[in-house]
Amino acid sequence: MTATAAPPVWAAFGADAVAAADAARRVPAPPAPGARPVGPTPSADAARRVPGRPPGGRPLAIGGLAKLSTCDWPGKLAATVFLQGCPWNCLYCHNPDLIDSRAPGRIAWADVLAFLRGRVGLLDAVVFSGGEATRQDLAPALGQVRDLGFLAGLHTSGAYPKRLAELLPLVDWVGFDVKALPENMAQVAGAPGAGPAMTASLKLLIESGVPHQIRTTWGAGVPTVSTAAQAESVLEWARAQGAPNPVLQPVRPDGTRPQFRAPRTP
Ligand code: SF4
Numbered sequence: 027m028t029a030t031a032a033p034p035v036w037a038a039f040g041a042d043a044v045a046a047a048d049a050a051r052r053v054p055a056p057p058a059p060g061a062r063p064v065g066p067t068p069s070a071d072a073a074r075r076v077p078g079r080p081p082g083g084r085p086l087a088i089g090g091l092a093k094l095s096t097c098d099w100p101g102k103l104a105a106t107v108f109l110q111g112c113p114w115n116c117l118y119c120h121n122p123d124l125i126d127s128r129a130p131g132r133i134a135w136a137d138v139l140a141f142l143r144g145r146v147g148l149l150d151a152v153v154f155s156g157g158e159a160t161r162q163d164l165a166p167a168l169g170q171v172r173d174l175g176f177l178a179g180l181h182t183s184g185a186y187p188k189r190l191a192e193l194l195p196l197v198d199w200v201g202f203d204v205k206a207l208p209e210n211m212a213q214v215a216g217a218p219g220a221g222p223a224m225t226a227s228l229k230l231l232i233e234s235g236v237p238h239q240i241r242t243t244w245g246a247g248v249p250t251v252s253t254a255a256q257a258e259s260v261l262e263w264a265r266a267q268g269a270p271n272p273v274l275q276p277v278r279p280d281g282t283r284p285q286f287r288a289p290r291t292p
Contacts, residue, residue, distance in 0.1 A: 084163045087111060087131035089124045091138055093145075095153070099179045099199055100239065102150040107138055107167075112158040113185050114215035116205065118248055120281045124157040139170065146175050151198070153179035160189040168196040184227025185220070191230050200238040202231055204264050204272065210250040225267075232268040240269045245277035247286055 087110035092098070098106045111127030112119075119125060142152060152171040154164055160182050168178045177198040182190060183205060194200070206214040208221035231238055242264070244257035251257050257274050264272040279287045 085131070086135045086162055086164075086167060087129070088133045088135060088138060089121075089129070089131065089157060091133055091141070093141065094149070098153045098155060098181070099151050099177075099201070102177065102179070102199075103148070104151040104153045104179060105142060105145065105149055106153045106155050109154060109156040109159045109162050109164075111161050112156055113161065114158065114183065114217050114220060116215055118243065118277050118279075118282050118286050120278065121157065122283050127161065135167065139174075142171065142174055142176065149176060151177035151179050153181060153201075155181035155201075158183060158185050160186045160193060164193055165196055168193065172196075182227065183215070184224040184231075185215075185217075187223055187226040187230055190227045194230065194234040194236050197236060200231055200236055202228060202238055202240050204228065204240055204242050204260060204269075206242075206250045207260055207263055214249045214251075228264070228267055228269070240264055240272040241275050242272060243275050243277050247279075248277050 086107075088107055089110040090108040092106040092108070095104045095106045096102075098104050108121065108124055110124055110129050110131055112125045113127070115125060123129075142149075154167070159180055164180075168180075171178050178196065179199045179201065180193060180197045181201045181203075183203040184190065204224065205211060205220075208225050211221035211224050212218050214220070228240070242251065242257060242260045244251040244254075244260075246252055251260055261272045261274065
């Protein structure tokens with residue numbers, strides 16, 4: 027998952043865990059009165075389709091579902107779908123259980139869709155997060171959530187520029203993590219090509235005109251972005267790429283692996 031300004035990403039699984047996570051980590055479910063639908067009116071076609079997988083797409087490996095988030099898309103009430111698998115391996119990852127790309131999904135897309143059908147008019151948006159959400163065949167699912175009347179959001183760290191280019195016309199907002207200066211990305215992400223991939227993806231996003239938030243996680247223990255000066259240098263780089271308002275978010279050790287939390291333990 028891309029590290030967000032949100033509380034640590036929920037990574038519990040199954041229906042009971044969803045409810046528990048809602049109670050523990052997210053704002054309680056909103057009442058129906060006064061809730062506002064956003065986006066297109068659900069089409070009759072969408073009403074007919076509640077398939078077990080995105081039409082024409084491979085089954086999504088879904089590691090978790092947050093039924094209500096007020097922070098995964100700032101200003102929107104969203105459900106967040108956490109996709110399994112990430113090609114990177116950041117030390118401070120909030121969802122290390124979602125990194126393994128071979129792990130099967132734990133929630134069926136059909137169940138997510140059934141849940142979303144009951145939230146039409148109550149939620150603004152559906153955010154696809156992860157893991158690295160662009161690793162999977164997201165286009166059909168994005169179409170489905172839009173057909174239901176939701177805005178479609180995407181979290182990404184930019185690991186797959188070509189896939190991001192294909193998805194940008196299908197999303198209404200992107201939360202993009204600039205994890206480090208390009209020359210430090212391989213160290214931060216544990217992947218040699220991470221710097222060029224992130225840079226190319228950021229360029230695509232900015233040029234697309236799709237509304238977005240660009241954010242950088244920083245703080246004690248974050249490789250190459252542990253000090254305010256290092257964090258500011260990343261923001262400066264992002265601004266130079268054409269992102270006028272990148273934001274900083276403090277790293278949150280909860281949910282991370284013991285290797286990251288260890289130095290913080292007295
Ligand atoms: S390993 Fe890094 S890029 Fe992948 S999900 Fe975790 S924080 Fe995000």
